[in-house]
Amino acid sequence: xxxxxxxxxxxxxxxxxxxxxxxxxYVREKxxxxxxxxxxxxxxxxxxxxxxxxxxxxxxxxxxEFESNAQKNGIHVHWASNAEEHNNIVNSILEKHNAKRVVxxxxxxxxxxxxxxxxxxxxxxxxxxxxxxxxxxxxEEPPSHIVLPAIHKTKEQxxxxxxxxxxxxxxxxxxxxxxxxxxxxxxDKFLKADxxxxxxxxxxxxxxxxxxxxxxxxxxMGVHLSKVHIACMGIEKIxxxxxxxxxxxxxxxxxxxxxxxxxxxxxxxxPEEGKEMHIVIVDNGRTEQLSRExxxxxxxxxxxxxxxxxxxxxxxxxxxxxxxxxxxxIGSILSPGKDLKKHSSLPFASTLCGSxxxxxxxxxxxxxxxxxxxxxxxxxxxQPVVKKSILKVxxxxxxxxxxxxFAGKSARFALKHLPKFMIYNKLNAWGKARDLxxxxxxxxxxxxxxxxxxx
Amino acid sequence: MKVGxxxxxxxxxxxxxVAIATLELLEKLNVDVYYPQGQTCCxxxxxxxxxxxxxxxxxxxxxxxxxxxxxxxxxxxxxIYHIKHHFDILEQTPEVQKVRNNAxxxxxxxxxxxxxxxxxxxxxxxxxLHKSCHGLRGLKLGSCSEVKGEHYSTEEDLLNKVxxxxxxSLNRKDECCGFGGTFAVFxxxxxxxxxxxxxxxxxxxxxxxxxxxxxxxxxxxEGLINRNKQPLKVMHIAEILNSSL
Numbered sequence: 001x002x003x004x005x006x007x008x009x010x011x012x013x014x015x016x017x018x019x020x021x022x023x024x025x026y027v028r029e030k031x032x033x034x035x036x037x038x039x040x041x042x043x044x045x046x047x048x049x050x051x052x053x054x055x056x057x058x059x060x061x062x063x064x065e066f067e068s069n070a071q072k073n074g075i076h077v078h079w080a081s082n083a084e085e086h087n088n089i090v091n092s093i094l095e096k097h098n099a100k101r102v103v104x105x106x107x108x109x110x111x112x113x114x115x116x117x118x119x120x121x122x123x124x125x126x127x128x129x130x131x132x133x134x135x136x137x138x139x140e141e142p143p144s145h146i147v148l149p150a151i152h153k154t155k156e157q158x159x160x161x162x163x164x165x166x167x168x169x170x171x172x173x174x175x176x177x178x179x180x181x182x183x184x185x186x187x188d189k190f191l192k193a194d195x196x197x198x199x200x201x202x203x204x205x206x207x208x209x210x211x212x213x214x215x216x217x218x219x220x221m222g223v224h225l226s227k228v229h230i231a232c233m234g235i236e237k238i239x240x241x242x243x244x245x246x247x248x249x250x251x252x253x254x255x256x257x258x259x260x261x262x263x264x265x266x267x268x269x270x271p272e273e274g275k276e277m278h279i280v281i282v283d284n285g286r287t288e289q290l291s292r293e294x295x296x297x298x299x300x301x302x303x304x305x306x307x308x309x310x311x312x313x314x315x316x317x318x319x320x321x322x323x324x325x326x327x328x329x330i331g332s333i334l335s336p337g338k339d340l341k342k343h344s345s346l347p348f349a350s351t352l353c354g355s356x357x358x359x360x361x362x363x364x365x366x367x368x369x370x371x372x373x374x375x376x377x378x379x380x381x382x383q384p385v386v387k388k389s390i391l392k393v394x395x396x397x398x399x400x401x402x403x404x405x406f407a408g409k410s411a412r413f414a415l416k417h418l419p420k421f422m423i424y425n426k427l428n429a430w431g432k433a434r435d436l437x438x439x440x441x442x443x444x445x446x447x448x449x450x451x452x453x454x455x
Numbered sequence: 456m457k458v459g460x461x462x463x464x465x466x467x468x469x470x471x472x473v474a475i476a477t478l479e480l481l482e483k484l485n486v487d488v489y490y491p492q493g494q495t496c497c498x499x500x501x502x503x504x505x506x507x508x509x510x511x512x513x514x515x516x517x518x519x520x521x522x523x524x525x526x527x528x529x530x531x532x533x534x535i536y537h538i539k540h541h542f543d544i545l546e547q548t549p550e551v552q553k554v555r556n557n558a559x560x561x562x563x564x565x566x567x568x569x570x571x572x573x574x575x576x577x578x579x580x581x582x583x584l585h586k587s588c589h590g591l592r593g594l595k596l597g598s599c600s601e602v603k604g605e606h607y608s609t610e611e612d613l614l615n616k617v618x619x620x621x622x623x624s625l626n627r628k629d630e631c632c633g634f635g636g637t638f639a640v641f642x643x644x645x646x647x648x649x650x651x652x653x654x655x656x657x658x659x660x661x662x663x664x665x666x667x668x669x670x671x672x673x674x675x676x677e678g679l680i681n682r683n684k685q686p687l688k689v690m691h692i693a694e695i696l697n698s699s700l
Binding site for chain 1: 462464466467468469470471472474475478490492493494495496498500501502503504505506507508509510511512513515516541588589592593599600601602603604627630631633634635636637638639640641642643644645646647648649650651652674675677678679681682
């Protein structure tokens with residue numbers, strides 16, 4: 001199903017659309033206030049973008065530097081070229097420790113690799129410990145937003161879900177009660193876990209350490225209570241130096257939620273005594289994206305979700321309408337690189353308004369990349385015959401003033417004189433909710449000629 | 456200074472009154488303005504739909520039509536944006552470069568090139584300004600709500616000088632209306648929802664006349680307003696700036 005169809009489905013409940021739109025717009029406004037309170041905000045974005053560009057141009061060297069420093073610190077480093085390798089590596093570590101229970105803090109990479117179903121098939125319990133992630137896990141749904149994974153759920157829906165899975169009492173969606181019950185439930189899981197898996201927000205080449213940002217402290221809790229910590233990262237998560245964290249931690253939290261900094265910025269540099277720490281460095285299509293000049297900058301992304309919060313289409317179509325791990329504008333420029341056919345409707349799920357590029361903390365030219373993907377898709381993927389024919393013919397007409405003059409006249413004549421049922425019908429998507437403009441007796445060309453004759 | 460008047464295809468066919476207002480306004484300001492015959496379209500609908508290659512004929516014709524003018528002025532931010540940013544598909548001859556560099560959206564031309572904001576217009580109504588995305592974020596006709604910096608707005612500068620006009624403040628100052636060219640048809644549900652929400656913002660802000668510098672957005676919003684019989688009049692900014700009620 002393409003984006004438009006799913007978006008139409010989401011729009012059947014207008015009050016929910018309004019609520020979803022307002023909730024995310026609230027986050028966008030919070031981001032504006034928080035970001036604009038920093039004098040050098042735009043400079044900070046420049047800096048973030050420049051550092052990322054430097055990283056991508058020297059990725060090979062930084063990755064090797066990171067590996068060697070991490071190994072010096074006693075961390076095991078693994079390399080995975082794709083999702084399958086990533087999952088197998090994680091599984092082999094679990095097997096080595098005979099681990100059956102895993103707690104996982106937020107990681108879009110493990111979502112991308114579909115790690116949970118892979119491990120569950122092998123009889124391993126994987127618990128997502130971020131509250132929003134846990135909610136969608138219980139609902140057996142993918143996250144609909146990368147920072148606010150359960151933003152599509154109302155508190156009443158969470159109430160029902162908890163009653164069913166955690167045995168809570170009906171509370172009419174009382175947030176305090178539901179959070180305290182989630183806390184109890186998760187505490188038990190934390191205490192019994194054999195292995196903790198986390199994502200990585202920033203991996204620092206010159207120290208071999210890495211940083212995980214959470215608001216709930218669940219990454220720390222998981223890591224400190226388990227014997228083994230596995231951190232999974234995409235190759236683009238590298239930053240050159242520890243001092244660059246000063247740029248990215250500020251950009252990330254303010255862009256994501258409008259907080260000056262995430263509640264927990266957890267720095268992991270080496271394993272505790274008697275424990276093990278692993279890092280799995282994953283490519284999974286990133287090198288290929290790096291090779292595409294027009295789309296390379298999409299790898300700057302620090303996964304803040306600001307482009308989703310600002311996108312007027314995302315806010316009104318919901319994250320699931322994108323049918324990709326990373327939804328919204330950034331997902332729409334990343335996904336075609338992974339599977340052009342499957343995701344070919346996503347670059348068209350935009351008015352190219354440019355708000356995404358304006359909020360992006362690392363200045364990815366998202367809307368320009370959407371435009372560029374459209375050109376690629378039209379050439380490489382089969383297009384609907386009607387759309388294709390209309391646009392191809394339009395190209396011919398618009399290059400010839402005489403044809404254009406005739407076409408304009410005919411169209412205006414038809415719109416003016418055809419009976420209403422022939423204009424407003426199922427074939428006319430414009431006319432479903434909108435009136436067509438009232439047709440005047442003459443166009444500007446004709447008016448201008450007449451005026452000059454008379455004048 | 457010779458100015459070529461660029462009238463976008465849909466304005467020519469559907470909104471001649473906008474083109475007339477633009478021409479009259481420029482003439483009133485003693486601009487040496489010409490309307491080259493044989494204009495069609497800037498190619499934007501094709502480019503935005505992914506058919507950029509098929510638009511080359513239209514783009515070349517545009518350059519041919521306008522290469523002799525010092526400035527090219529049109530009452531549509533998105534078309535001008537397309538010329539400036541997407542005519543990179545043509546070979547960059549001096550003529551193509553000249554056309555791209557000298558293409559101006561009407562308001563931008565009035566304020567930046569002519570240096571005029573007070574045009575002697577009078578329009579005693581409560582007006583809501585829809586800031587079109589391509590004009591705002593593309594041509595930088597004004598400051599954007601996402602970006603930190605001083606507030607400025609080319610269209611507001613002009614409207615604030617119109618006698619009797621009261622510019623109303625909106626809740627969401629620069630959210631997209633959802634037109635988006637073929638998006639309006641292929642993503643009909645979202646497009647109309649976005650438009651409805653924009654219209655509601657204007658209604659909630661006591662606006663009588665909704666205006667903007669890009670009539671494609673206005674066509675979409677007006678379509679919704681007329682269908683839903685809402686008490687809002689839609690006019691292009693050129694019509695307001697040209698009025699002397």
